[in-house]
Amino acid sequence: MKQSQEEPGSAPPPGELVRMADVLPLLGRPGLRWAGRVLERLLALDIINRVHAAAVAEAEPRAFLTRALEAFGVRYEVDPAQLLRIPSEGPVVVVANHPFGGVDAIILTALLAGMRGDARVMANHLLLRIPQVRPVLIGVDPFGGPEAARRNVRGMQEALDHLMDGGLLGVFPSGTVSHLQLPRGVVEDPPWTQHLFRLVKRSGATVVPVFFEGRNSALFQAAGLVHPLLRTALIPRETARRRGEVVRLAVGRPLPKARIEGFDDAARFTRFLRVQTYLLGERKAAAPAASPKPAGRRGREPEPIAPPEPVAALAAEVARIPAEDQLVQEGDFRVFVARWSRDPALLREIGRLREETFRAAGEGSGRARDLDGFDRHYLQIVLWDDARQCVAGGYRVARVDRVLRARGRRALYTATLFRFRPGFLRELGPAMELGRSWIRLAYQRKHNALALLWRGIAALVVREPEACVLFGPVSISRDYQPLSRGLIVSFLRETLLDRGLASAVKPVKPYRLQGRAARLAREAGRAVRTIDDVSLLVSEIEADGKGVPILFRHYLRLHSIVLSFNVDPAFADVVDGLLLTDLRRTDPKILQRFMGAEGLARFRAFH
Template identity: 40%
Template sequence: MNADNSDSKKNIFNLDLKLDNKLMDSVYKSIQPALEKVIGVPGLMDIYNGAVAQNDPDKFSDAILRHMDIKCEISEQDLARIPKNGKIVVVANHPFGGIEGIIMGAILQRVRPDVKIMANYVLSVIPEMRDLFLFVDPFGGPSAARANLATMKSTISWVKDNQMLGVFPSGEVSHLKWGSRKIIDPPWSDTISKIIRKTESQVIPMFFAGNNRMIFQIAGLLHPRLRTALIPRELINKRGSAIEIRVGNVIPWSRLKKIQSEKELTEYLRHRTYMLENRPASEHKPGIVEKIVNCGLEPLIDPVDPELLYNDVEQLPESQLLLSSGEMEVYHAAYKQIPNIMREIGRLREHTFRATDEGTGKPIDIDEFDSYYQHLFVWNKEKNELVGAYRLGRTDNIIKCFGKKGLYTTTLFNIKSSFFDEINPALEMGRSFVRPEYQRSFSPLLMLWRGIGHYVAKYPKYKILFGPVSINKEYQSSSRQLMVTFLKIHNYLPELAAKVKARTPFRSRKIKGWDKKHSKRIISSIDEVSEVVSDLEWDDKGVPILLKQYLKMGGKLLGFNIDPNFSDVLDGLILVDVTKTDPKIMERYMPREKLMKFHELHKSDAYTKDLPKSKPTENLVETE
């Protein structure tokens, strides 16, 4: 419905009242113009008339924003997160009490036309907005209950018909909480959870950055109705402002249905929305502000001649070829066997780590540990080039020759000798990389892990894998904190962790919008954490692949350290007991027969019950 030119001059926001008492009615009419001016009715009418004058009733939200000169700051990445079809519920915080509903409508209608937004019935006075809004009465009473029930039925029908719904579940504007000194939404209504359950809809969280002026917050502390009376003026003063909107990833119904109660589901959605507050503002994203590259970094050494690399590989005994697949081969070797390969490993380590703001800053990443560690590397035999590598430290040999200080891990953590008494013999793993040109495919990383599996099969006494796994500085501090918090709750070994102390401990900080107690109940997997991390990161990255890989193998964390010699990367000390890794996962990396022999050697019956029995074999443990 559109207001014609004459209707647009009518004051649709008037405060007309008809009082039974004639005297009081007369008094009210005499002060009504002044009251409307105080509240801001003339300003609202100016906005309305300016939007109507644009003669664009189908995009009235855009017309209002244009007339008010409001800039909506939303990235193309965030817009792309909004599905163009299918049923979807968009939940958002309610910081301003008015303009965010108009902005939400404009954004969603830019993506698709089938949009409805639940809104306060007082907005029904705007004819041009009636097709966009589904109206509810938050003020209560029998008539309100009947009207809201009808709206609820219409809403559920709308979503079930594979259309989009936008909701501000608080139903009330964000305001200052005296106890917490925070400006935040009041508790969200569980009505949103009922709608989602009845429609089995997926959900998108949307966060509006900012809040109303402090005079608005103080007025609300004096009386809630004062706050309500000031909402029109808060809308008017948004003229000429820029409002940032952040959109999270789609949360599928398959994830939401696992949350038992409506209360917990509502809280989960609220947390997912407010977690978006931790994402950096658009002006701080890499690429928005020019990034200074190679500042303070020494130039890398030149690439090693491919012929020299080929000669190193050709001179290795055939027994050190762990596996081959297509053009890829995986070898293990000692430092002195592959001097040219090692030089190229050092160059490519530094090159790869610098791409993620890590690295030593030196021309080559080679240290004193390399000389006596084993090196596992993937070789492209067609191109005669190195693809990626891992460094393996055999703790029994190293501790025997150099003591525990001979292990790289002890440069990051103070570790009691009793720790090694408990895990020996073990493989310390680290310095892993896949050169950037090969990172578009998962195959090189898979080949590295298959190489590790074959190495453990070749030397099956090493049932324990441990070492630092990195979370680089490219992650927001809130993302790193979130991962650490989750891992300490769900993937920690307190007994062994008591024997480990970080040399530069990671300092925990409170994350905005994150309730640790509540989240412990409803976020139970690293994949769920990865979804939240992806919401916070400007480039959508989730939990590091290598960390997820260790966790899938049953990895447990023992501590967290900041490495000042490696670009302040956050290292988690992780430990994997291969005898406790799900055999179905290990079969991806180790041949089935060798996996059975490995479990038989370690008498891990609990992990071989689903595997067929094999015949006894001799020479299971090979000498070095």
């Protein structure tokens, strides 16, 4: 709607909300009123007035807005479980994209007013002409000019006071409707205002993002290219055009005060909120990937997983593990080294459980057991549950220098995924290659399972302290959406890539992200600060709400670096990040957690 000659907040003419004569007084003259009526029809102002007349009898704001939506013939859908993410008390800012310019404001105001009695929404000051909604609106002026600046200062102060009183505030941070952004050719909000940062920081409010699905018509986008006021004039027409539609919206995970305090830059904070909001539109209702493709058997179904090994056979082999291969004992759990030549039943069971675990994560070899030629000369770090007499998890480990001397570079698993500059592996010295990390499904919610395995790895390092460099692939499965994988890879490349060492490593099949997903990943990369930020964004995309794989978080705590990324078609197209960890650079407090005080002392004495 265009600004009238009346002061905002003054009552509209009886039965009407807006007339062309209010916008262009010339059209109110005798002989020109017909032109005003024609324009009102072209811009759908007559429909807006009929909707207003249908709802005007409702005095309460939410009832008025609900009746207006009914008169427009518009419904909205939102997951009731997601609405619970909006706190029921305390200062809260709900931010939303602004794709329509009319219906979205009505829906957000009706929604929030129905949830909390202290809800208010920052909206175009012209809407204050409607008496019924004045109690739930804070007027702002998007049209510019000195008077607009003064009005907006008052509006911002009113919004801050409302939050300081513990209220709920809805905001469209773009300040104007989504439109075609050139030269990118996408329809989305213009840059969001950074004033939002001040509101949130000063009030200590929790922030909750809301995403509206949809966009205005091609005519609307084209009109905006001619002049922004043409676009604004068409908003009533676009609102009327939504008759019979269902507007879908999604509510994201809240950003609590503690998370917000980590931001000290208004631009980055605003970009992060914007990215989080738009990523809500990328969530798919169903799992993104089909069944994993079997390794080396394209076009065939995966083999049935092998039956379990007899418990007695497994227990007998565990009982024969020599003392030098025993690594950790804690309660009912122990960690030890298993070997191909000595422990055949354990190796078969490890292969079976690896395949079962990896398939559940959208990975897997497609064979009955995930065993290959590398298992013959690699060591298996095994987590064993004495109480249940079963294998609970494992790692595969090899001393790189020993494998190179005895068998050559091709005997290293990582050499099937990456090409190394001549001499690079020897330059690493007596490093350990780690891979095939897994934890049995029944133990994945036990927080100590991964820690116990790493205590076993640390025990090996303490025994052979010269092998202080660990490296190997860490995977992101096809169970993640392509955009989620892109977000994780982009963040790791930007923050952890060692460009010097990375120049010595080339992936066999490079990972590439293209199109819309690549653009969104780049935008997110400019907004995130930490792996926790990335994990929050990933959880907004994934239907099951999962975040960054836990193993990546673990390696980040060890101060690992990234060398490269590869796509492995032999293992269900997982994206493997090649990570390198020099334990001499790891925080001693973290090392002590895995090595123990005595083990850490021995390790540091060596180095």
